[in-house]
Amino acid sequence: MIDPEKRLSHEALFNILTLSKDATGIYTGEELYIQSANNALLRIWGKDSSVIGMTIEEAIPELEGQPFIDMLKNVWRTGETLTGKDVEARLEVDGELQTFYFDFEYRAIPGEDGKTYCILHTTTEVSERIRANKIIEENERSERALNEELSAANEELYSSNEELAAMNEEISSVNDELRIAYDHTRQLNKDLQASEHRFKTMVQTTPIGMAVFNGPHFIIQTANQTVLDIWGRTLDQVVDRRLLDVFPELQGQPFPGYLQSVMETGKAIGFPEIPVDVNQPDGTINSIYVDFSYDPITDIDGNVTSILVSVSDITPAVDARNKIQEQKEELEAVNEELLASNEEVRLGNEELQENRDQLLVAIEDLRKSEDNLRLTVEAANLGIFNLEIATNQLIVNSRFRELYNLPATGEVDTSQVISNIDPEFHDYAQSALQDAIENDLPCDMQYTVTDTLTKQKRWLRSVGRVFYNADRDSRWFYGVIQDITEQKKDEQRKNDFIGMVSHELKTPLTSLNAYLQMLEMRARDKGDEKTLTALVKSVKQIKKMTNMINGFLNVSRLESGKIHMDKQEFDIADLIFEAEDETIATVSSHNIIFAPVEKTIVYADKDKIGQVINNFISNAVKYSPPLSTINVACITENGFAVVSVKDQGMGIAKADQEKLFERYYRVEGTHMTTISGFGIGLYLCAEIIHRHDGKIWVDSDQGEGATFYFSIPLK
Numbered sequence: 001m002i003d004p005e006k007r008l009s010h011e012a013l014f015n016i017l018t019l020s021k022d023a024t025g026i027y028t029g030e031e032l033y034i035q036s037a038n039n040a041l042l043r044i045w046g047k048d049s050s051v052i053g054m055t056i057e058e059a060i061p062e063l064e065g066q067p068f069i070d071m072l073k074n075v076w077r078t079g080e081t082l083t084g085k086d087v088e089a090r091l092e093v094d095g096e097l098q099t100f101y102f103d104f105e106y107r108a109i110p111g112e113d114g115k116t117y118c119i120l121h122t123t124t125e126v127s128e129r130i131r132a133n134k135i136i137e138e139n140e141r142s143e144r145a146l147n148e149e150l151s152a153a154n155e156e157l158y159s160s161n162e163e164l165a166a167m168n169e170e171i172s173s174v175n176d177e178l179r180i181a182y183d184h185t186r187q188l189n190k191d192l193q194a195s196e197h198r199f200k201t202m203v204q205t206t207p208i209g210m211a212v213f214n215g216p217h218f219i220i221q222t223a224n225q226t227v228l229d230i231w232g233r234t235l236d237q238v239v240d241r242r243l244l245d246v247f248p249e250l251q252g253q254p255f256p257g258y259l260q261s262v263m264e265t266g267k268a269i270g271f272p273e274i275p276v277d278v279n280q281p282d283g284t285i286n287s288i289y290v291d292f293s294y295d296p297i298t299d300i301d302g303n304v305t306s307i308l309v310s311v312s313d314i315t316p317a318v319d320a321r322n323k324i325q326e327q328k329e330e331l332e333a334v335n336e337e338l339l340a341s342n343e344e345v346r347l348g349n350e351e352l353q354e355n356r357d358q359l360l361v362a363i364e365d366l367r368k369s370e371d372n373l374r375l376t377v378e379a380a381n382l383g384i385f386n387l388e389i390a391t392n393q394l395i396v397n398s399r400f401r402e403l404y405n406l407p408a409t410g411e412v413d414t415s416q417v418i419s420n421i422d423p424e425f426h427d428y429a430q431s432a433l434q435d436a437i438e439n440d441l442p443c444d445m446q447y448t449v450t451d452t453l454t455k456q457k458r459w460l461r462s463v464g465r466v467f468y469n470a471d472r473d474s475r476w477f478y479g480v481i482q483d484i485t486e487q488k489k490d491e492q493r494k495n496d497f498i499g500m501v502s503h504e505l506k507t508p509l510t511s512l513n514a515y516l517q518m519l520e521m522r523a524r525d526k527g528d529e530k531t532l533t534a535l536v537k538s539v540k541q542i543k544k545m546t547n548m549i550n551g552f553l554n555v556s557r558l559e560s561g562k563i564h565m566d567k568q569e570f571d572i573a574d575l576i577f578e579a580e581d582e583t584i585a586t587v588s589s590h591n592i593i594f595a596p597v598e599k600t601i602v603y604a605d606k607d608k609i610g611q612v613i614n615n616f617i618s619n620a621v622k623y624s625p626p627l628s629t630i631n632v633a634c635i636t637e638n639g640f641a642v643v644s645v646k647d648q649g650m651g652i653a654k655a656d657q658e659k660l661f662e663r664y665y666r667v668e669g670t671h672m673t674t675i676s677g678f679g680i681g682l683y684l685c686a687e688i689i690h691r692h693d694g695k696i697w698v699d700s701d702q703g704e705g706a707t708f709y710f711s712i713p714l715k
């Protein structure tokens with residue numbers, strides 16, 4: 001142990017510390033008052049001894065923001081020593097804030113009470129070492145970096161070497177490929193040439209017209225045959241020429257505008273079915289329908305350099321379509337017509353149906369009337385015959401057989417029937433039948449047949465006419481036979497009675513006439529005019545009455561066959577002359593003109609023919625108005641003398657004309673009541689003419705006058 005006397009005082013210790021080369025400082029209190037700081041420390045701080053007694057914060061203000069003051073305070077409080085190595089501190093030395101590096105220790109020196117008495121700060125500046133270290137580090141780092149770069153460069157070199165090798169390989173394989181590609185290209189070129197040739201051929205032969213227009217002036221670069229045909233020009237005439245020079249008519253049409261737009265926009269334009277008139281060099285106009293399109297052709301940069309024109313002449317298609325349209329319309333019209341005619345047919349069908357129904361009703365009626373007819377025939381006890389004219393086949397009923405004395409069964413023929421008629425009627429029946437068949441006329445005849453058993457004469461009336469079957473290919477003569485014996489007997493009785501009465505009347509009438517004529521003479525002698533007039537009228541009436549009675553007598557004689565034709569040769573001209581004489585004397589009411597008549601010799605009953613002429617004339621007077629003209633004439637025609645009497649009277653309706661010559665027939669009508677007559681005059685005339693093998697007829701229209709004719713054969 002050291003002798004306490006020899007112990008150094010605190011101050012001496014301080015001073016010794018101050019002399020230490022190592023920087024040393026002593027601080028006290030929490031405020032860290034600088035108790036001591038040796039020169040080494042002051043040098044480090046860059047301060048002088050005036051800082052002693054200050055707090056560290058006051059002495060070294062630049063420490064603010066650095067960790068040292070907090071570290072010291074912590075040491076003061078905790079009493080724990082703190083060391084640092086190579087610690088960076090910034091201090092203001094020589095008026096400049098500089099960075100230094102230190103190894104240091106803050107050691108808390110405890111007092112007797114165990115609390116911190118002071119802090120001993122020792123520090124050694126290591127800035128040089130740190131700097132040298134830093135340089136070394138820097139050098140090492142840069143060397144390292146260089147090394148790294150070098151090795152990286154080496155690696156890169158290596159890898160680029162490898163790449164180069166790979167590239168070399170690639171190049172050689174590319175070379176191979178290129179060679180193959182070259183060969184391929186050559187082949188392609190050949191193919192291309194072939195395909196170009198094919199394309200050109202195709203373009204030339206295609207039915208689509210194609211042309212190429214170049215540049216802004218649309219110079220025609222090429223055109224195929226189809227388009228040249230449409231244009232009506234040869235290639236030489238158009239190639240390398242401006243479109244508008246070749247086709248000036250396009251100016252003002254929309255096509256140049258379209259081309260311009262394709263050039264500018266690079267967008268294709270197309271139009272279907274455009275009507276185009278192309279002026280041909282020969283002055284004609286080619287009017288066609290086309291589908292056309294303008295397609296842009298571009299260079300590598302996408303600029304439009306030319307335009308491909310495609311034109312299809314679709315005129316035949318359009319024509320065909322129009323034709324089809326027309327045909328369609330026609331068809332529609334025909335269809336409508338068909339519909340209309342269908343409708344007509346339908347209506348016609350309906351009508352037909354109606355007609356059929358009516359026909360069915362009619363057939364039913366017919367059947368009924370056939371039944372009725374059969375009943376009638378049976379009831380009337382009529383004979384029926386049906387003669388097929390072509391085959392002469394005769395079908396008859398049993399009553400017919402009875403009436404004609406024919407066998408009850410078996411075939412019969414016409415000759416057999418005619419031979420059974422009484423001989424005096426053979427010719428009459430034969431010719432009447434023949435006439436009816438040949439001339440399609442109705443036939444109505446009467447004759448007698450003598451019963452083989454009773455030997456009694458039977459009067460038969462045969463009425464018939466020709467019928468055709470539905471196809472009009474066969475003719476039938478059909479008729480009915482009626483036994484008119486009883487009628488005939490009645491007529492006979494009537495005739496006998498009329499004959500008898502007429503005969504009986506004739507005698508008193510003759511004496512009446514004689515007395516009247518005697519009285520007439522006396523009156524004339526006496527000059528008794530009044531009586532004379534009355535008597536003249538009476539005589540006229542007696543004459544009329546005598547004529548009438550003669551008529552009846554003639555009828556009755558005719559009927560009973562007692563009338564006799566006293567035929568002789570004479571000239572009709574004479575007869576007409578006599579008639580003229582008589583009418584001049586008796587008729588003053590009418591203008592009767594007699595045409596001159598040439599000599600016409602006939603063999604006939606002169607009185608009876610005269611009677612016929614007089615009857616015609618007196619009828620003309622009776623049935624035509626007073627003062628009208630009556631023409632009488634006689635001509636020769638085809639071996640016949642034809643006498644005619646023409647008036648301007650009331651005329652006769654056609655329906656009445658056939659019946660005029662029947663017995664007692666008079667036309668009905670109001671005026672007839674005022675004109676007297678019995679309807680026997682023309683009947684007698686007809687009988688007389690027929691017995692001369694002549695004809696009698698009338699030609700007239702109601703209200704138009706009438707002309708009566710008769711003809712008898714010339715001698």
Ligand code: ADP
Nearest residue numbers: 619620623666667677678679680681682683706
């Ligand atoms: P009637 O005594 O009645 O004259 P007819 O036999 O001479 O007898 O004539 C028959 C009928 O013919 C007459 O009633 C008359 O109706 C008609 N008839 C005859 N002649 C003529 C004529 N010329 N014009 C018009 N009708 C006539």
